[in-house]
Amino acid sequence: MxxxxxxxxxxxxxxxxxxxxxxxxxxxxxxxxxxxxxxxxxxxxxxxxxxxxxxxxxxxxxxxxxxxxxxxxxxxxxxxxxxxxxxxxxxxxxxxxxxxxxxxxxxxxxxxxxxxxxxxRYNPALQSARARIENGDLGEVYQVATRRQGPFPGRIADVGVVMDLATHDIDLTAWVTQQEYVDITAQTAHRSGRPHEDLVAATGRLSKGTVVNHLVNWLSPLKERTTVITGEKGTFIADTLTADLTFFKNGKVKTEWPGLSQFRGVTEGDVTRLAIPKPEPxxxxxxxxxxxxxxxxxxIVTLVQGLATVRTAFKCISGPSDRWTDEPGENPQCEF
Structure with a gap:
């Protein structure tokens, strides 16, 4: 051939x-x-x-x-x-x-x-998380929270942090849960003097009721790429910088120390960093x-899926949140 x-x-x-x-x-x-x-x-x-x-x-x-x-x-x-x-x-x-x-x-x-x-989508940690979610390892998925932050990239000049970085989180969240976004709200800010936003905090809901939130910025000396997926059986934490996937499993061992038990939402279970193949994404x-x-x-990420991501991202761009006003309906919040 x-x-x-x-x-x-x-x-x-x-x-x-x-x-x-x-x-x-x-x-x-x-x-x-x-x-x-x-x-x-x-x-x-x-x-x-x-x-x-x-x-x-x-x-x-x-x-x-x-x-x-x-x-x-x-x-x-x-x-x-x-x-x-x-x-x-x-x-x-x-x-x-x-x-x-x-x-x-x-x-x-x-x-x-x-x-x-x-x-x-092709990061080994997220590939493994999706497969395990499909296998029922988490049960019902309650929440997906992502954090994506780091220094300002001087080479990006035509779009802001929502289109350049937050689109990663929007796409991976829909893909790993196999759900669509049904609503999203966000706050943005301009802190670096550029015409585009450099910070966004967004929260939304997916088609099966999963709650999501994304914290994204170009303002931090700390580079972070973390996805936390919480379900009825435990929590996955995917670090896409290192391609590590850790599973915090809900357990059956009760905490007998009364003071400590107040800080435990569920019974304590095993914490496992999963061994997974790591091909280059x-x-x-x-x-x-x-x-x-x-x-x-x-x-593949089809153009139809890419279009859905752009539509969701654009719901999060309506102006910098540092221009907050006291007038109803004038604050830079987006939703659909």
């Missing part, structure tokens, strides 16, 4: 990682790169480096990895769709709901496969998209 011919559009920080994975992916040949700034980081490896997407399409590719700034997703994605090229587009799908809808329609109307690079993401293009069973 001939290898799939793949192209990479955008050779920046993420593009370099995509080039590395695509260069070693089974059944795929990375044949060309597109970047109007040229191959500044030396990732082409002797392959052609084009200035435009049209040149890549003329060169002949089966699919393309799109790793350009979010504001360019619609332009680049539409050209690929019109050229009959499948595409994996870095998250978020687009910088607006309208453009995300246009992209989803562009690929669907032509029968093309489109995916969104929500890489956290980016490689797993690419393997799944490759399989989807080949017509095999694959778990």
């Amino acid at each position: 001939a290898k799939l011919r793949a192209g990479l559009i955008g050779a920046g920080m993420m593009g370099r990682n995509h080039a590395r994975v695509l260069s070693g992916l089974d059944d795929v040949e990375l044949v060309a790169i597109v970047d109007p700034n040229g191959d500044q980081h030396g990732v082409a490896g002797g392959r052609p480096v084009f200035e435009t997407v049209d040149q890549l399409i003329e060169h002949g590719v089966d699919y393309a990895m799109v790793a350009v700034p979010t504001a360019l997703h619609l332009e680049v994605g539409t050209k690929l769709a019109e050229g009959g090229v499948h595409a994996l587009i870095e998250k978020p799908l687009a910088e607006s709901v309208e453009n995300a809808e246009k992209l989803a329609e562009a690929f669907a109307s032509r029968g093309l496969i489109g995916g969104v690079g929500h890489i956290e 980016l490689r797993v993401e690419h393997e799944n998209f490759r399989d989807a293009v080949l017509g095999k069973d694959a778990d």
